[in-house]
Amino acid sequence: MKRPTTWIVWVDLSTGKVERTPVDDALNSAYLGGSGVGWRLMSDALAPRIDPLSPENIICINPGVLVGTLTPGTPKTTVITKFPTIASEDGKHFIGACTTGGRYLGIALKRAGCHHLLITGKAPRPSYLRIHDRSIELVDADEYWGGGIEDVMIDLVEREGPESGTIVIGTSGENLVREALTIVDRTNSLGRGGLGAVMGSKNLKAIVVNGTGDAELADPDTFIAASERMRESIMQWPRREHWIDLGLAAGWDTFKHTQYPGIWPKDRWDELYGEKTRMETVENVIGCNSCILGCRLRWQTKGGEFNGEVGFGSPFSKSATSGMLLGIEDFRKVIHFVADANSRTGIDFYTVTRMIDFVTKMYEIGRLNAVQTGGFELSRDYETYQKLYEMTVHREGFGDVLADGWMRLKQDFGLDPQEYWYAGICKGVDFIYDARPSNFHPLMMTFTTRPRPHHGGSHTRTNSRNKTIEEIREQVERWGLAKETVDRIFTESDYSGKFNVGRYTRYMEDMMRVKNAIGLCTIYTYQGLLFGNDIAELYSAASGHEMSALGMVQCGERINNVAKMINVREGFSRVDDAIPEVWFRPMESPEGRIEMQDYYKTKVLTKEDTDKILDDYYDERGWDRETGRPGKDRLTELGLEKLAAELST
């Protein structure tokens, strides 16, 4: 059985130099491959405390180990970089990982032998990176600079061929807007927190990839037998039919409770933004590669001022929350922002709409004035929202402040992001979920404990409401954890309810590292369709590294500790893992008072409770409770002696 050879490809945009080296087998064995190895490479190569928008920053792109094979849903590519979000008042920036699916990108990277593509430096002029197998070149992109994402992507695919995978930035990325992300293959967003600005700072408008190679496997026959068995079993999922008709829009029944912003009554929200309006707009549901539960959408707006507008992605959930927050009753007007952000500007819809919500409200109550906004009188109307959106994308006037994110509002105007009324902010990033309507389940916890506060593939059974304790326990057991570990997680307490969110979160994060390394979409684990033992079976046959579910989780833990330590170098500590203050303030809604409770709603959680939960999280990780830093002993046990030594310096 021959283990596949995987490659590290370094591209220096400043010099045009390309280097290609094979990955050491021991590194693949310890870090699984994919983004696991990517984290280790970044830990070795990224200098501490650099400006994320400087040439020294590195964009490390890692298609998952199983990408390009026939599986039940492994399309994911994970990108690691230092993000330009201002994460603290003293100006720290986190190094984080973001993930994307797509129909073309991951496969193309694998076929081109770019298992780890690391891009550094700065192109001398606006450029795009063209990869065709071993040929990697920087091409002038003057004609694309200033262009919208979709136009550039279409032109690149016409030029390079229909198999091309693409990552493209929009005008916000060029303008170094800290909320700029990138769009992959037209259908998927990548890089909340400012990956688009990092590319912009490197004069890199796009990356276009083609390859001709095979996705190699160590034991193809064992692999295909396991994969086909799992595919057939997932086909029996009773909700599949509904899911593939509506894509991510199928989640409304859960979503309308767990992401309720508390301004309109739920019935009104249902009428304006519910499944009925979604069905009118969905044209097609698109699958990422190898996925049998396709969830990306192509939609077309019917009627209204945006009649005929077509968009790609998943517009409904995000438009529903921001629509309610901004008080826009016509969902088509909000979906227009999603379409425009995805096809032209590349700005993060969540952050820009929530910042607009915050500043217009602050203006209304006199906390901001026209002098501060450069003479722009803000009102709570659609026209103002559109203007603010454009000004942010182009860093014009007051938009320059919004383009630097939540922390700059505090620095310039004393508007504390912790005052924002929905979802909460941690490390300078607004969460997309709010723990008051959602309850304080492990996903909420991981927003605060992972270096980059976004879910990043960590969903589990507890994302859905009302799962039985047996269902939750079964998932954890099938991660291969020892009985005493599982018992510890499922010990009831007066501060966390029937299971210990802090202890659970540790393993959930480690599983997330595993899923991202192999490229598995989180939908499959979140819905309880694949478990740790399934993942281990596929991974072992593909890589030739025999691995149990527990072995996978242990690699996940190693990866997670490396990711943490890179951020410890930047100065992050327990104070940065703070639970957003808004979660402790009751949400007064037309449905009544909504307070943050434990998963089974047995009690309202206080700061003292969540402090204890955070203590347990650090304890389960073997990290210091006071500082939130990894413990030397645990790092040494994980074979990370070099990182352990850093703790004493």
Add this chain to the structure above:
Amino acid sequence: MRDRTTQEVPGTLFVQAQNCRGCRSCQLACSFAKHHVFNPGKSMIVLERNLSDGQTAPMIKPVGCDLCGGDPACVKACKYGALLYEAGPGNEKIVVRLLGKEGS
């Protein structure tokens, strides 16, 4: 490797392009069935990519498909109903006859 069948089995592969989600499972299954590797470029299926509406459609290459001896891997792999197979003669659309001889 797949055992080459020994008798002539005509059949028809229907492409229902409107059901295609672009997941490329058909291509991956085909390259595995034919060449024992995963590589869309070695598949007998080309996935057309319509850039105006973002839709995809599987197209069978005119030469090379042997219908996997009457049990096409691409049809099994497509979970969205974009590829259907009908055994037996009588359809003009795409008929691929297997050419192997007994004992060859």
